[in-house]
Amino acid sequence: MSEIVLYIGNKNYSSWSLRPWIAMRILDIEFREELVPFDMAAGNPAFADFSPTNKVPVLEHGTVRVWESLAIMEYLNDLFYTKRIWPHEHDRRAHARAISCEMLSGFSALRSACPMNMRREPAELAVSQAARDDVKRIVAIWKECLEQSGGPFLFGHFSAADAMFAPVVNRFDIYRLTADPTALSYMEHMKSLPAWQEWESAGRAESWVIEEDEV
Incomplete structure (x- = not known):
């Protein structure tokens, strides 16, 4: 399987980054973290290198790119169904x-x-x-x-x-x-x-x- 990369922002502030990050850590999904800090209130111009919305988080998996926290977890559920990212019932x-x-x-x-x-x-x-x-x-x-x-x-x-x-x-x-x-x-x-x-x-x-x- 291709490496999974999760782009996140500042851990002190970025609520949306926390969501998929903590799910992946707790459910033992291996990934590489790339923290790109906000350098201004509106974000960081460097986000444009990996994010179509200029926001975080963004997940990269091979040629697949997924943004938005909930969409990322839906994608991970498809990849790792046995991890029970969502309840099976x-x-x-x-x-x-x-x-x-x-x-x-x-x-x-x-x-x-x-x-x-x-x-x-x-x-x-x-x-x-x-x-x-x-x-x-x-x-x-x-x-x-x-x-x-x-x-x-x-x-x-x-x-x-x-x-x-x-x-x-x-x-x-x-x-x-x-x-x-x-x-x-x-x-x-x-x-x-x-x-x-x-x-x-x-x-x-x-x-x-x-x-x-x-x-």
Whole structure:
């Protein structure tokens, strides 16, 4: 099989890069990481060398190039079906995809008010009612999934759905956005993963500082 290359941005900020990266690390999919840092709020001109959208992440596999986090994980699911990137049961897979698409396209108030930031020390943040509504909906999603699956992850085993919500774990943690016990327990399981800690440590070690709502 051809080498898989994943192009990502700054680990401190790039929520979209975190998603496929952590899925591949946890599910033991071998790949080469290429970190191309943002050198300005709008991105980096060097992204044009590998990204048709001038954004990250982008996955390269031989002559195949895939951009957008969710599309990357769909491609990986086709390549590595036995890794269970999505649940194999059709009803659970449909549920996982639905909430992942909701994460992809929704929760704009939360994204805008609370960008991912691995270096930020936890402190409560006052947010708008719209952002609080986003938090309430996400907590409801997590609780429903965990009740049905028994945990510790949304569909029992780690899946693309957990990867899609991984940046939210950071947001909820550093901005102190929820006190729900089920949500906090899920967050602790996510943060205890070696892959999470590897990404977080690398993000904290970065020197780049960028003002950006969602990267």
